[in-house]
Amino acid sequence: MMQELSLNVLDVAENSVRAGATLIEITVEEDTAADLLAITIADNGKGMTEEQVRQVTDPFFTTRTTRRVGLGVPFFKMAAELSGGGLQIRSQPGKGTVVTARFGLGSIDRMPLGDMEGTIRTLVQGSPGIDFVYTRRLDGRELRMDTREFRRVLGEGIPLDDPQVLGFLEEYLRENTRELLHPGTETAEEERA
Secondary structure, eight states, X not given: OOSSHHHHHHHHHHHHHHTTOSEEEEEEEEETTTTEEEEEEEEOSSOOOHHHHHHTTSTTOOSOSSOSOOOHHHHHHHHHHHTTOEEEXXXXXXXXXXXXXXXXXXXXXXXXXXXXXXXXXXXXHHOTTSEEEEEEEETTEEEEEEHHHHHHHHOTTSOTTSHHHHHHHHHHHHHHHHHXXXXXXXXXXXHHO
């Protein structure tokens, strides 16, 4: 089993890339009052048939030809169920797929969320031609990053997988995540200035 939920997100989003998606939306929502952590990965890829949706949580089912098992979705489902939650998959051929995992936020069996900022950077770096929208919500506050906005600002001459762009993107996410998790607190760099 994976040690952080961000690694599950990476695996499921890479499935979306392989499914031909041009837009992948990743949403992480924490609701402390409802004791809920929900993670959704939605894509506009080729989608799956009803039969494939039924089979995708079976670790011995995969559409890949390079290996005989597909553990990403089954591990994600197991992680959700261990915390008192569950996994739902909605898909339609030609329309895309939506995978939603719900976790008991306060469950002792819930794995840590992990490095979502690094996960988003890895996805953009590995698939710079695909657009990613990352949204993180915490008790009504929200952080949102959309690579389409970055493309518009950068223009056509600078690719998203440029090392400086990737560094900026990751730092943007880290700073805004800190502000989301700890509103009103200053970072050490701001305090020294």
